[in-house]
Amino acid sequence: MAAWVLRRPVFRLRCLQTLGRDFTQAQNIHHPTEDETDEHEGKKGAFQPHEASLQGGYRLHYTPSSYHHSVGNTARSRSQTDNEEDELSLATLAPTFRQQSNRYSVSSSRHLSSSKNTLLDLALSKDHKTEMPSASQFHRQPVPPDTKVDTRAFHKCRPEYASMTLDLTQxxxxxxxxxxxxxxxxxxxxxxxxxxxxxxxxxxxxxxxxxxxxxxxxxxxxxxxxxxxxxxxxxxxxxxxxxxxxxxxxxxxxxxxxxxxxxxxxxxxxxxxxxxxxxxxxxxxxxxxxxxxxxxxxxxxxxxxxxYLGKMGIPELVQLLYIMGEGRHCPKDLIHPVQQLLMSHLHQLNPEEIGIICLGLFKSQTSMSETAVTHIVDKAHSNVRDMSDFAIVNVMKFLRYSYLYHREWMEAMTHEIPRRAPKMGVQGLMHVALTCSALHYRNDDILISVAERVPSLVPHCRSKDSSKLLWGFGNLQFLPGQSPSFYPSLAEGLRQRKAEFQRYPEHLLSGLLGLAFVSQFPEDLLALALSPDFVKLALKSTQLDLKKDLYTLDGTVALELPQWTGPRLSCELRKEVADLLWKFAQSDVCQKPEVQEAESALQDLLGGEKFVCKRMILPHTRSIDLEVHFDSTGQPIPVNPESHTATLSAPERDSHKFISNRNHYCCHSKQLLGMHTMKRRQLKLAGYRVVELSYHEWFPMLRKSRTEKLTYLHCKVFDSL
Missing domain, CATH: 1.25.40 (Serine Threonine Protein Phosphatase 5, Tetratricopeptide repeat)
Known part of the structure; x- marks a missing residue:
């Protein structure tokens, strides 16, 4: 018999008397690296597939990272950390507009604890105390940067900045x-x-x-x-x-x-x-x-x-936005007047000021109107050839936060990134790739230029960089054969940074998911991710829900690595996540008109409710399905999900059917994104035939008569038998 399914993505001084004593008791303090800083501040570094995703069943959480320079002049070195980009949790402050969200996803990043500090307890300690090398030092000794970035270059644009900024180069x-x-x-x-x-x-x-x-x-x-x-x-x-x-x-x-x-x-x-x-x-x-x-x-x-809003000139406004970004916050009552000021001064901004404004808006999670964002990127586009790599990357970050697809800008990137990539740093390249992924923009000229540059930069990659690159490229279905050293080098980069997973387990999971999207399965890293100790560590997180990522990896291993003898998740945990996903699906995805219409029409076509089963065949892929079965003669038969395991061994054919959404595809393309490609592959491995009801076809059908819908479905179903 044959089974058919329609699926949707289910994705704070001591008293002065103690001051002298405090100094003599000064201790070494752990100074967070940029990687830690990024994820400490509002869990900005969290990056993972996430619930109610915008992008076809998963959402990326972005956190500010930086280009950290370890040089003799520490004050100057701090200026380099201004590039803490990034990635603020989009789940906490959503922009006022988005690219069309994926309404069919089911899914369900750290606070640095500090010991009691004394007034003058830190001034001397770091200069005369040393520690033996240890795994934990991995976090406090960042790899020297691969490319130096002047994150405060915009201060050189106008002499007025000198009265309100400190020139760290002098x-x-x-x-x-x-x-x-x-x-x-x-x-x-x-x-x-x-x-x-x-x-x-x-x-x-x-x-x-x-x-x-x-x-x-x-x-x-x-x-x-x-x-x-x-x-x-x-x-x-x-x-x-x-x-x-x-x-x-x-x-x-x-x-x-x-x-x-x-x-x-x-x-x-x-x-x-x-x-x-x-x-x-x-x-x-x-x-x-x-x-x-x-x-x-x-x-x-x-x-x-x-x-002072009425008296602000361009330098004051730009510096204010820069400060807001570094403080990771813009008060709601300032958003509108700041937007108005920005729009009135936009035509006078120079390229580096545009870039730093985008960075400030991105880091502070300031949501502006779609019109304002478009005008800002329009201005950037008109100056793109004169912008530094740093400024261009900042515009990309802003687009990623806003989920705005700006056609002219992205087309310009198809020329600019290949030209600039050979001299760009790994973090800039990572943000380029991540933005393309978030906007579903696949361009091989961009991807290949990044992929060819990255392997030589792997020694400079934090686990976060490697994982996001893997996720972005895997999501865009950049195949291993297009750049043979790309995926292996980044997988090796993850191995070299295993110590970081103790603090950031999400990095390992994100990287492995990106690899799984393109059928790459490093078994040693998978065994680590599914090991009891790592699972226990991942589940300890109070800010990140990593259960679904673990569940997706576990289910993927079960289907794609039949010879697997390594660790698996417990049955209890698998059932817990599956129940959670199904509960969400029932309250959200299953209620979508297009899903209900397809279910109803299929029931009419095949003879009643018993012939159509709405369920999650592969719950780890976070989707619902409409499943139908046929016998060997092509006649529909009732669907009994409980007996499905037995039917797989029978000679009858099993098939699967899915109403797709445009956010499942790369823009302007029929190329499916990573999670969706992986699901279809795994459905076939599970014995199903996938018949696609693409959104290009089904959504227009919703406006047509019942007869036309039934005729369409009849052709789709029976022509594939």
Whole structure:
């Protein structure tokens, strides 16, 4: 007999008395790498197939990542982290518009804990303590960047930026160590008799020491004393002195996690109403250069900005958007006036400013109208040849967040990316691929140019980079034969970064899913992903639901690797996820008019309800199906799902039938995306014949008569027997 199915995708000081003691008890602190930073802030790094997906049964969660530069000048190094792109959880703040969502998907990224900090507990520790190499150091010792990116290049576009930003490429006039030592000894002599102006002046002068000798200052007891006096005089500083001290902290390389800085944030927050707009933006930029998240200060900044909106020029607006992006938030009451200002100044923006605006809007998850987004990308397109690689990647990120397909921009990318790819860094390439995937835009010129560049950059790939590249390329059905070294090199990159999976298990799962989409099954990595210890680790996540990803991999292994003797998920977990998916499908997907219409018409065609079964044949692929059976003579027979296992061994033919959605395909193409291609392949492995009711055909039929629908279905069903 034959079985037929119609399917849908189911996808926070200690008292001052303790300050001296705190310094002597300073301990090494774990400084999160860019990878960690990305995923800590609102779980921006989460990237995985997700529920109520926009893209055919799964959704990508994007998180800000950065191009981290480990160089001697740490302050300058921090500027490189401005490229923390990225990927904010689209599940928390949805844009005002989207590319048409996939209504047929069923589906169901970390908080860095910190020990109790003391006021001055971090200033010295990192300079004189070392640790033995360990697996955990994988997280704190990022691979040197493959390509350097100037993430603050837009500040060079206009001289006005100089009054509200710090140029990290221009250190203060340097002093020698002997002069610095003399200053420190003078601190010891003056001690408590110092005035606020003395304290600020000492800090400013000490910050002029050569960067490579700065640790000698931070380890000096008189410097510790000076910091304590700065706290005691905090409220006595003038606004200018306060900003001077904060700037000095940048060059002194005070750790961003130092609790001393919390007091400075509080003090600055209390002064926002009396500061000028440029002072406010300068303070925000200094916090960015220090690398510290200051939500309290930024909220006060945003409240004060309301008073200056009518007086904002282009530099102020661009810098504000940059700061919003680095703070990962744009207050709702600022979105509309900011959009209006942006639209009024858009024609005067230069290429790098456009790029940084896109990055700021992307990182802050600021949803603008479709018209506004289109105009921004129109402006970018008119300047595309003059844009840096960094700016182009930022536009791509903004398009990905907005789910806006901009035809002219994407067509321009078919020329720009192949031309630029050989010199681009791995993270930029990853974002290009991820945007193409999110927009369902497949272009072999883009994909091949990226694929040819990536293997040489694998040593620079974090597990996140590898996993997202694998996901994006697999989703777009870039076949292994098109670039033979691409998939193996990235799979090897995952193996080299196994230690990272202890903190980011989702990276392994995402990468393996991308590989499975193109029939690549690295059994050692699959065995790791399905091992009891890894499954237990993945299920511990309170911010990520990885059950469905595990379930999809498990079901895929069962069907595509019949010789598999490795670990599998427990029956209990499989049943739990399957029940969850089916419950969602019944309340959502099964209620779609086009699904109900197809089910009803099939029942009429074949003789009643008993001949059509709506269920999930392969629940791990997150889809529902309309299943029908035929005997060997082509006559419909009742469907009994419980006895299906037995019928598979019988001589009768089994078939499967599916109402597809446009989000299952690459745009302007009949090429199915990864999950959907994989499902059809696995249905055939399970003994079904897939008969496609493509959306191009079925959706127009919904407007036609019942007779025309039945005639269409009759041809589809019986002509395939």
């Amino acid at each position: 250190r203060p006039h340097t002093i020698e160590w002997e002069e610095a030592l003399h200053l420190l000894q003078k601190v010891g002599v003056l001690r408590g008799s110092m005035k606020p102006s003395d304290v600020s002046q000492f800090l400013v002068e000490l910050s002029c020491l050569h960067a490579y000798k700065m640790s000698l200052v931070r380890n000096n007891q008189y410097f510790i004393m000076l910091l304590r006096y700065s706290v005691e005089n905090l409220r006595l500083f003038t606004d200018l002195q306060l900003l001077e001290v904060l700037q000095a902290f940048v060059w002194l390389d005070i750790p961003s996690t130092h609790t001393l800085l919390g007091l400075y944030e509080t003090e600055l927050s209390c002064r926002t109403k009396q500061m000028t707009l440029h002072q406010l933006l300068f303070a925000a930029d200094l916090w960015r250069c220090i690398g510290r998240q200051v939500p309290q200060f930024l909220q006060h900044l945003y409240d004060s900005v309301q008073l």
